[in-house]
Amino acid sequence: MVKENSTTLDRVFHALAHPARRAMLGRLAGGELNLTELARPLRMSFPAASKHVRVLERARLVRRRVVGRSHHCRLEGKPLGDANAWLENYRKHWEASFDRLDALLDEMKRNPPTPE
Amino acid sequence: MVKENSTTLDRVFHALAHPARRAMLGRLAGGELNLTELARPLRMSFPAASKHVRVLERARLVRRRVVGRSHHCRLEGKPLGDANAWLENYRKHWEASFDRLDALLDEMKRNPPTPE
């Protein structure tokens, strides 16, 4: 088991637990954006969006580069890799559950449920 | 991009964001445990631990089977697979960051920092 720094993983998972923040990461995957651009599609005030960005920064998922009055944000992949590494320990469990689903679907194919 | 149900992913990531809950999952990976067993190693009251279990249940990471007065909990892998699937979209980003680290380590090997 990888030696994990709890508080880092806490922050990463917490950061990922909000849809607005996941949406931001999704857009940042396409390249740098500044705060205004990050906030625009979100149905919330600008200060609220700005707070979400700071949550992402505390989790080190986002880095900010200040250029004049514009704050450029870029995705930082490593913490996602850390989260993935933690999840990886459970791979066999979710693969087992997919196997069970496969088996169920196979069974249904061979033996379709009879409409009443 | 996989069609994701936001609230499910919200709950899974939120559930993973607390060290006590990750510890519970870690122990459940070894097999079923009841609440008393899950709570014992945690430095908190039993009711607090019980609440954590319910957070895991709401995220469908844990299923409970009541046998008499004992509540047996088992790990449910699928939501971890869902979280992994979401993270998977970012794999190239964290791999890139590991590559950068590799390059840095290589560079340091070839060109060690001079002690002053």
Place this chain on the structure above:
DNA sequence: GTTTTCTTTAACCATGAGGTTTAATATGCC
């Protein structure tokens, strides 16, 4: 130098998270 643009700060509010303790509810055991 004034105005516009990008961002932060401050003050506030409602709700939820995470914890406690004490009491209630079931079940198992003698």
Place this chain on the structure above:
DNA sequence: GGCATATTAAACCTCATGGTTAAAGAAAAC
């Protein structure tokens, strides 16, 4: 029945989260 065990429920506390609006700062444009 009577007592111990496993768990939930209730009441409460404190602090964080997620949101708002309004004001303040800094940089750019004119």
